Amino acid sequence: MIRFDAVTKSYSRNPRPALNAVSMEILKGEFVFLVGASGSGKSSFLRLVLKEEKPTRGDIHVLGQHLNSLSTRKVPYFRRNLGVVFQDFRLLPQKTVFDNVAFTLQVIGKSRGFIQEAVPDVLKMVGLGGKSNRFPHELSGGEQQRVAIARAIVNKPAILLADEPTGNLDPATSAGIMTLLERINLGGTTVIMATHDAGIVDQMKRRVVELTHGQIVRDERQGGYQTQAIPVQGFGLEGRVS
Amino acid sequence: MRLGLVLGEAANGLRRNVSMVISVVLVTFISLTFVGAAILLQMQIGEMKGYWYDRAQVAIFMCTATDTTGNCTQSEATPDQIAIVEEQLESATLAPFVASYEYEDHDQAFANFQDQFEDSAVVGFVTPDLLNESFRVNLNDPAQADILIEKLSGFAGVQDVADQRGYLDQIFNVLNAASYTAIGLATLMLIAAVLLIATTIRLSAFSRRREIGIMRLVGASNRFIQTPFILEGVFAALIGSVLAGGAIVAIVHFFVRGYLAEALAATTTTLVGLDEALLVVPILIAVGAVLAAASAGFAISRYLKV
Numbered sequence: 242m243i244r245f246d247a248v249t250k251s252y253s254r255n256p257r258p259a260l261n262a263v264s265m266e267i268l269k270g271e272f273v274f275l276v277g278a279s280g281s282g283k284s285s286f287l288r289l290v291l292k293e294e295k296p297t298r299g300d301i302h303v304l305g306q307h308l309n310s311l312s313t314r315k316v317p318y319f320r321r322n323l324g325v326v327f328q329d330f331r332l333l334p335q336k337t338v339f340d341n342v343a344f345t346l347q348v349i350g351k352s353r354g355f356i357q358e359a360v361p362d363v364l365k366m367v368g369l370g371g372k373s374n375r376f377p378h379e380l381s382g383g384e385q386q387r388v389a390i391a392r393a394i395v396n397k398p399a400i401l402l403a404d405e406p407t408g409n410l411d412p413a414t415s416a417g418i419m420t421l422l423e424r425i426n427l428g429g430t431t432v433i434m435a436t437h438d439a440g441i442v443d444q445m446k447r448r449v450v451e452l453t454h455g456q457i458v459r460d461e462r463q464g465g466y467q468t469q470a471i472p473v474q475g476f477g478l479e480g481r482v483s
Numbered sequence: 484m485r486l487g488l489v490l491g492e493a494a495n496g497l498r499r500n501v502s503m504v505i506s507v508v509l510v511t512f513i514s515l516t517f518v519g520a521a522i523l524l525q526m527q528i529g530e531m532k533g534y535w536y537d538r539a540q541v542a543i544f545m546c547t548a549t550d551t552t553g554n555c556t557q558s559e560a561t562p563d564q565i566a567i568v569e570e571q572l573e574s575a576t577l578a579p580f581v582a583s584y585e586y587e588d589h590d591q592a593f594a595n596f597q598d599q600f601e602d603s604a605v606v607g608f609v610t611p612d613l614l615n616e617s618f619r620v621n622l623n624d625p626a627q628a629d630i631l632i633e634k635l636s637g638f639a640g641v642q643d644v645a646d647q648r649g650y651l652d653q654i655f656n657v658l659n660a661a662s663y664t665a666i667g668l669a670t671l672m673l674i675a676a677v678l679l680i681a682t683t684i685r686l687s688a689f690s691r692r693r694e695i696g697i698m699r700l701v702g703a704s705n706r707f708i709q710t711p712f713i714l715e716g717v718f719a720a721l722i723g724s725v726l727a728g729g730a731i732v733a734i735v736h737f738f739v740r741g742y743l744a745e746a747l748a749a750t751t752t753t754l755v756g757l758d759e760a761l762l763v764v765p766i767l768i769a770v771g772a773v774l775a776a777a778s779a780g781f782a783i784s785r786y787l788k789v
Contacts, residue, residue, distance in 0.1 A: 291700075313705075320702035333693060344694075348703035350485050396701070 243267040248299030259285040261455040275435040277452035283435035324393030328408035339373035383414035403434040439466035492711035503683040511723025514672030519731035524662035544615040553642035564640030681782040716779030724771030728764035735760040
């Protein structure tokens with residue numbers, strides 16, 4: 242589903258790469274937490290999966306596409322198979338909840354009939370059935386994030402990328418969001434979530450990939466935010482200390 | 484569905500940016516009016532050339548008793564000398580170039596002179612024998628006057644061989660300079676228009692960067708994202724082009740056909756008319772639309788880099 246082969250990503254201003262020879266594979270239907278300090282490369286990882294960036298070295302395959310050689314023209318069509326959720330929601334303030342979700346479908350050319358059917362469905366699924374005519378500023382943070390999730394999954398993507406989706410939310414609201422993401426995952430969507438929230442990671446018992454200074458220092462099935470086991474890769478210890 | 488959405492987005496952008504759109508309209512309007520005026524001026528020159536060059540003759544002036552220039556030695560050209568020149572015009576070498584010629588003697592020259600300067604006091608001082616007798620030659624191709632000049636200038640009794648196109652060329656040079664000035668101004672204004680369109684579109688894109696970001700994220704095609712912006716630029720420029728086209732038609736109708744035609748009625752020269760103006764209008768509209776589309780497309784492209 243997603244495969245990184247020795248992927249290095251360097252930014253021109255920074256001598257230290259954001260990702261350093263990362264190799265990993267994420268399978269269909271998995272729920273993966275990306276953990277690590279700020280600047281450890283989590284966001285770079287997500288941006289590379291989205292092909293918002295090109296890797297400096299190494300190969301990336303997502304959904305059977307070799308991203309290194311995917312032409313610019315085909316990128317939009319590739320992205321239709323991915324959903325993305327951000328910490329800051331990124332809703333359009335002038336549009337209602339319904340229009341925010343419908344916008345996604347409009348701009349990829351879905352028919353009016355499809356939109357009229359799919360949007361209420363997905364809003365009901367994320368628990369916003371009665372609020373489709375509200376504007377984002379009339380909603381709580383948790384509800385706004387639900388709108389953002391609805392927007393990300395309304396097109397039934399194979400992969401959902403979430404960049405600290407609970408970063409702005411209180412624990413109770415976060416738990417609600419996680420339940421929602423879990424439900425989406427049960428529906429067969431691969432979910433990759435970058436997070437700092439130790440409580441959530443510990444509670445969910447899912448695969449955890451820890452990045453430090455752009456390198457994978459831990460890849461654990463059913464792991465916690467801090468590992469109980471010995472790290473799978475030897476160079477992890479040094480990274481943990483700093 | 485998609486078309487409606489694209490048009491709606493473009494209309495939104497126009498509404499949000501009214502002042503910039505108005506400035507784009509004005510700048511394209513003025514610059515394209517200059518372009519149109521330059522094109523019309525070139526057409527006018529072309530028409531005048533066609534008209535006057537056909538009428539331009541080569542004049543072979545024969546000596547009078549007072550001339551000292553050319554081959555003259557203060558003696559009147561003898562009938563023999565005149566006959567030799569005429570013989571040359573009939574000869575195998577020159578005849579193919581000559582369409583027709585006529586001989587103007589002193590009395591005819593004097594009559595013409597009186598006609599031309601009837602209001603002037605100089606008529607009183609001139610007598611027929613002061614005016615050159617001349618051959619007036621119409622050429623098949625007025626551009627080949629040099630052949631005659633070369634061939635005939637050296638004959639005895641010939642004061643001068645003059646190509647009347649020389650006088651016309653000065654007029655055309657002035658008109659040409661005017662049209663080049665118009666083109667120069669138009670180019671400057673067009674550069675300003677292009678930059679202004681690019682800036683307007685960039686502003687518009689900046690105010691919609693959230694939407695653009697989301698569109699890119701959810702996989703809207705680049706063409707779908709950029710089309711509203713290009714339409715926005717093209718629409719503003721089109722209004723300017725149409726105004727410029729209207730201005731050109733108005734100039735031709737009221738100034739050229741109205742004022743100039745009346746003022747120049749006596750000279751019976753041809754002037755550009757509405758036919759030519761209507762030929763210029765689509766050119767202006769096409770130039771406006773293409774430039775706007777190109778600069779808007781260029782401006783928006785940086786928002787579409789993957």
